[in-house]
Amino acid sequence: MKTIMKLDESGARYRFWTLRRAMVSVVGVLVAALFASQAWVSQRYTDFAVATFDSSSAATLSVLVNDRIRKNYTEWLQGHVNEWSRDGFLVESVNQKEFSKATLALKNISARPVVVDREVKLVSVGVFDAEMNRVAETGGTPQDSVASVPALFEALKNRDLADKRRPSSLLWRNAQGQPVFSMIMPIGGFRVLGFLEVVTDPLPGLSTLGAVLNADIRFKDTAGNTLFESKGNTPGEDAQLSTTTVALGGDGGLPWATAEISRDIGEFVGNTERLRNEAIKMVALFALAVSIAAALLLRVAVFANLRKFARAMEQIAAGDLSIEIPRTGRDELAVMGGALRHLRGSVEQVLLMKRMVDSSPVPTALLRVDGTVGFVNPAAHAFCKSHGIDETSADLLAQGPEFARVCTDPNHPPIPHRTLKVGETTVEAHVDTVLDDQGNAIGKTLSWTDVTDRVRSAALARQLVEDVHQVASGVAQQSGQLRTLADTLRQQSASTLDSTVSAGDCVARSNRSATTCNGSAEALMSTIGTVSGLAHEAAEVVGTTIGELTAARGVVEQLGENTEQIRKIVDVITGIAHQTKLLALNATIEAAVAGEAGRGFAVVAAEVKKLAEETANATVQIASSVGAINGSIQNTVGTFARISSSVERISTVQDLIGDAVAKQNLSSSDIKSRVGEIAATSGEVAAIIDGVNTQAAKTGDIAGTLTETANTLAEEAGSLHSLLSTLRAQQAA
Structure with a gap:
């Protein structure tokens, strides 16, 4: 029937056949057809009843066949097959893989009483090994085995071990179209050495079906030849026979057998026609009333609610989700109302999700x-x-x-x-x-x-790490140089201590000589030769003292130059510390810009800043220590100048003593006083040498402090290298 299409006011196409028009047309056509085609409907109804009766008979036959075969016949045959599978000769031959003996064991099955008496109608018997390979058979042909049906055989092979330990039964049809029954029984019990397949003809077990259904039942092969027939009651001469063909399915969705069921339906047809005619009369009486009532009910219960549903769907489509769903009874319209509520909720979720994604x-x-x-x-x-x-x-x-x-x-x-x-x-x-x-x-x-900014920030962070790494390397290198200079300063301080000890010894000897001269002044006149020798010895001691003082003065001047180099290194380290602090500040700013990705780098930046502050404090301490060393050196230089002046005076006195030796007889008292002056001057020189010794010891302590500071800087630089390595690993991850 061609669908009539028209256009609405907006130009959209819609169907001419609305629900109202269709229902009115259908009711009119039904009423007209009911009265105009009563005879035709009568025959059709009879045919339908007969077809229904035949269909019911076919369904009943299918149920009974399946019940007889799959339940009764299977349970009965399973007991015999189970006994055959446990035959000792068969089990032993399969276990030892002597399949010729297995064939003899299969032939023994054919001699069983139930087989000889035709209680079990054997088609073939076969043996499979554990891998489902057919190794022995007797009776029939290779086509009389379930192995000839690939779909069923593959299902048997793919069973798990638990299923293989249980018997299986299959309904299938061989190449000649004969319906057969296969019982697959494991051999060897729990060990499953192999499988025994017994293929039988189960149709004799259906011999009583004809009497049960009061019909003649014939089972045929694919060529139409009758294989087995079960007779019912003998029909009379006026019998009206109906024959129905039933296709019985087997396992795996494959056909198994074709059966024909013939029965007398004369009485059934007569009763059906009488019932049909009475029904048509009742329908004719109620047709008009039902049509009027249906029209009224449809108008009130259906069309009104449909209009409400239409308005609700239009408002939901427009985005108005506050519309109330029309109330209905417990019918299909209630299902429609529930669906409309679900639709409203779904539309609301879709709108919310769309707004969320859009925003x-x-x-x-x-x-x-x-x-x-x-x-x-x-x-x-x-x-x-x-x-x-x-x-x-x-x-x-x-x-x-x-x-x-x-x-x-x-x-x-x-x-x-x-x-x-x-x-x-x-x-x-x-x-x-x-x-x-x-x-x-x-x-x-x-x-x-x-993520452009994030990638750029990561690149800047990596560059900053490299810069800090270079600064840390510079700090480590400068700390090494500082440690080397401190060691040199400590060695020079030790050398100064040794020189002052030597000078002290010389002064002590001079003092002892002066004391000896003073004690011998009274006897100078008598021992002028002795005095002359002592004066000569004193002159030699003074010369030696002048040489030692000159060497000590050179060491002190070299110490001053080293302290100047230390001061320059301290200035370099101070500059590096300020640069590191600026880099740490820049790193903190970049980490703040990077946000979550720069949190780990912010920790490193804080450690770098802390290290820079500690380095700056250490350089301040070093500068203070260097200033103290420099002051001590300046004091030492002044002291050495005074010592040189005193020693020169001692030399002058010694010269005077030499000149006065010739005049000892006339100036012994003068010699005594000058010897006392020499002794006093020697004591002053000893005190000055003790001061130099103290300053040299302080210089050694300051050099030790410098060494500890240099070691601290090296350790901090190593910590900074470790932190930078950790940060690089985190960035790589």
């Missing part, structure tokens, strides 16, 4: 599995527009056809994150699969985030 700053798109673009949010639209990308193409990130294929392939696993370049912009893309309620892929979501 999201993350560009998001839905790609269908056919390669088309289903949806892009405003952020994705703006991104594509700014980068000149066609938003109707699946390649929304301009990566080429391969990336577009991955984004639309439902079998490709999700991509949690992938960094891509889109022009000058670096993005991190995410691809997830969208599944329906059945778990089938209906599309994929593609979202991406602009």
Whole structure:
């Protein structure tokens, strides 16, 4: 029937056959057909009744056949087959793989009483090994085995071990179209050495079906030849026979047997016609009343509610979710109302999700599995527009056809994150699969985030780490130089101590000589030769003292030059500390800009800043110590100048003593006084040498402090190297 289509006011096409028109037309046609075609309907009804009766008979036959075969016959045959499978000769031959003996054992089965008496109608008997390979058989042909049916045989082979330990029964049809029954029984019990297949003809077990159904039942092969027949009651001469063909299914969805059931339906047809005629009369009487009542009920209960449902769906489609769903009774309209409520909730969720996606700053798109673009949010639209990308193409990130294929392939696993370049912009893309309620892929979501600033910050952070690494290396190198200079200063201080000890010894000898001269002054006149010798010895001691003092003065001047070098190194370390502090400040600012990604780097920046402050404090202490050393050296230089002056005076006195030796007889008292002056001067020189010794000891202590400070700087530089290595590993991860 051709559908009539018209256009509404908006130009949209709609069906002419509305529900009201269709129902009115159907009722009219039914009423007219009921009276105009009573005879035709009568025959059709009779045919339908007969067909229903035949169908019922066929269904009953199918149920009875399955019950007789799959239950009664299977249980009865299973006892015999189980006994045969436990035959000792058969089990032993299968266990020893002597399949010729197994064939003899199978022939013994044919001599069993139940087989000889035709209680069991054997077709063939076979043996399979544990891997379901047919190794022995007797009776029939190779086609009379379930192994000739690949679908059933594969199912048997693929059973698990627990199923293989249980017997299996199968209904199937051989190549000649004969319905047969196979019983598969494991051989060897629990060990499952092999399987015994007994193929029988089960049709004799259905011999009483004809009497049960009061019908003649014939089982035929594929060529139409009757294989077995079960007779019912003998029909009379006026019998009206009806023959129905029934296809009986076997295992694996394959056909098993074809049966014909013939029975007398004369009485059934007569009763059916009488009942039909009475029913037609009743229908004729109530047709008009039912039509009027149906029209009224439809108008009140159906069409009115349909109009309400239509208005509600129009408002929901317009986005108005506050509409109330019409109330109905407990009928199909109630189901429609529930569906409309579910639709309203689904539309509300869809609208909320759409608004959420539209308001999201993350560009998001839905790609269908056919390669088309289903949806892009405003952020994705703006991104594509700014980068000149066609938003109707699946390649929304301009990566080429391969990336577009991955984004639309439902079998490709999700991509949690992938960094891509889109022009000058670096993005991190995410691809997830969208599944329906059945778990089938209906599309994929593609979202991406602009990480250009993050990548740039990471590059700056890596560069900053390299700069700090270089600074740390410089600190370590300078600390090594500082340790070397401190060691040199300590050695020179030790040398100064040795020189002052030697000078002290010389002064002590001079003092002892002066004392000896003073004690011998009274006897000078008598021992002028002795005095002359002592004066000569004193002159030699003074010369030696002058040489030692000159060497000590050179050591002190060299010590002054070393302290100047230390001061310069301290200035370099101070500059490095200030530079490190500035780098730490820059690192802190960059870490704050990087946000979450720079949190680990912020910790390193804080450690670097702390190290710079400790380095600055250490350099202040070193500068203070160097200043103290420099002051001590200056004092030592002045002291050595005074010592030199005193020694020169001693030399002058010694010269005077030499000149006065010739005049000892006239100036003994003068000699005594001058010897006392020499003794006093020697005591002053000894005191000065003790001061130099003290200053040299202080210089050694300061050199030790410098060494400890240099070691501290080296340890801090090593810690900084370790922190930088940890940060590099975190960035690499």
